[in-house]
Amino acid sequence: MELTGARTSVIIAFVLYSLALLLIAEFSRRRMAKSRLDQYVSEFYTGGRGMGSWVVAFMVAAGLCSAGTFLGSPGLAYSVGLVFPFVVMAQSFMNFVVLGQVGKKIGIVARRVDAQSYLDILTERYNHSNFVRWFGALAIWIFYTSNIVAQLSGGTRLIQVMTGFPYIWSLLAFGLVVLVYTVMGGIKGVSTAIFFQGLVMTICIVILFGVLLGKISPMENAYRQIIETNPKLVSPWVWTPAYSFSMFVSLGLVTIGQPHGAMACLTYKDTKAMHSAMIIGAAVVAVWSAMIVWAGNLAHAVVPKLSVPDYVIPYVAVNLMPGWVAGLVLAGVAAAIQSTIAAVVLVISSALVRDMYLVLKPTKDPKKIRRVTLGATAVAALVPVLIAIKPPAALQWFILFAIGGLTSSFFWPMLLGLYWWRANEYGAIAGMVGGMATFILVQGKIIPFNLGMHGIVMGLIVSGILTVAVSLATPKPPRRIIELFWGKTRPVEVT
């Protein structure tokens, strides 16, 4: 693939972009230095619950839109056809879906139980069950780390071909920048960076799409030409309606099963900010997913034979557009990947600190907690960078199951936990384990029965049934939990 054009402008754009992130890191470090030591953890993970609408909107949006949005999805739009941009539209309203489904409930409950993470909500709801805690924390660490490794190495390979830097240096530059601003600034660093990255992504997508439309116009001729090469590229019937439905479910309806997307529910400052974040985010993501993924399909009219479909967007930018657009596109890809990695690193870090370290070695010493928090965040970010130097072959397996496995596992226990009082820890355990196991077995084709759909649907069905049935067969959750998650008055502990 010829991606070496416009090298100078690409390098300049990448360096400028990375420098901007380092500035954000320094700026957030100063802000974190002002926070009181005893509130450090809360400032680090949830920003003292004072985030405004734009930051919350971009945390959901850019956190969830990853390497897939710029590389994988346009690639599939190029090779599978217009059906792919069609199913990606399912994610358009992710902000509305995530914040609408659980935003308010988590917002209030998190303030009641002092929850700093997604898992905190689950463990509080499920009676501090050690199984829920450990299963959740380990699943988050293992699956998310594999997912980050995949994104890191995908992004790095692109930087390598576009700039000509060696793989290892590209990786270190790319990965360590994230490490710096996450460790230095906690969620303040991450959210400021995500806001900046969201802007970069938006500008990049709009310009790229505009220039591409100019190149291929009139569009009808372009489409006639694509149909002539391969009519399948323009028909939704490449996939059965059932399969497309399952993609709509997986990309849209069940997004709260992904801890790094639902994290923003813990941070907004009031419902006004949350409501605005829903609207801003829905508009932004609808534009992103329509334009960039569709562009992958449209590109067929100008570059009909690509060997690596995943690189369709950078290829079009480098070969058909002015040099500065190529630079902007690399910055956009980097922004999409790094914003997701940073959000995920915070989720891993909170799981390591709050669900592993503090459970094994409880301490209230704020200085020590601060040290552990910083250390865990560094570990969470550094481990994937180290693995990405030479990703082991077995990793493919984890990557394949990462996001679907977490979603099948967490969706029902989270949703039912928040809205169905009768759900208890036994049901949650059954649902988490059963959902993940079913998804892996179906998607790995060990169970041949998938209803003609993506494995996540079977995972969700089994998980939902198990959570409900096992809860009903076992005792009610303790009254204290009902008071915390539904009650009007604070439960009084009997001593």
Place this chain on the structure above:
Amino acid sequence: MNVNERDYDIREVEVDERFTIAKREMLITFVVQLAYTFLMLVVAYSLGKGDPTLYRFVMGMPEWWFWCLIITFGFLGLIYYLVRRVFKDIPIDPWL
């Protein structure tokens, strides 16, 4: 009252009405996203039926794709309306 007891009558718990609002909005969100899903599928798979060489085009796009974009913008408007007019601003302090 023993707060850890697991044998109680759920009707004894006085529910915070903010959670009733939250539940109502959760259901609205579900219905909207599901309606979007089904509308998109029905439109795409009915208008997109048949041989692509015989497709009709609107503004240069295959007809089914054009209408999917329109539906998406329609739902953006609906979401704006729901969030601004139907969803309620509530205090989020832990206890009122």
